[in-house]
Amino acid sequence: MRGIINVVAVIAIIQGLVGFAGRMWFDSEWGFLHRLVELPLWGYPVVAVAGLVALVLADVSKKREQG
Numbered sequence: 001m002r003g004i005i006n007v008v009a010v011i012a013i014i015q016g017l018v019g020f021a022g023r024m025w026f027d028s029e030w031g032f033l034h035r036l037v038e039l040p041l042w043g044y045p046v047v048a049v050a051g052l053v054a055l056v057l058a059d060v061s062k063k064r065e066q067g
Contacts, residue, residue: 002058009055016048 022030
């Protein structure tokens with residue numbers, strides 16, 4: 001299960017960063033996220049941070065279980 005969370009978290013980070021860069025500096029929609037939901041510009045970094053938090057929490061959980 002942790003492997004799936006890691007993959008989804010990395011995808012969220014990439015989509016958040018790419019979506020933000022596309023809208024901020026190139027005035028176009030990049031990535032796949034804009035096809036699913038309509039986000040304001042500040043929503044893309046929030047998605048990236050949420051992915052980063054999920055990635056860190058999954059790693060902390062793994063280390064806690066190992067001892």
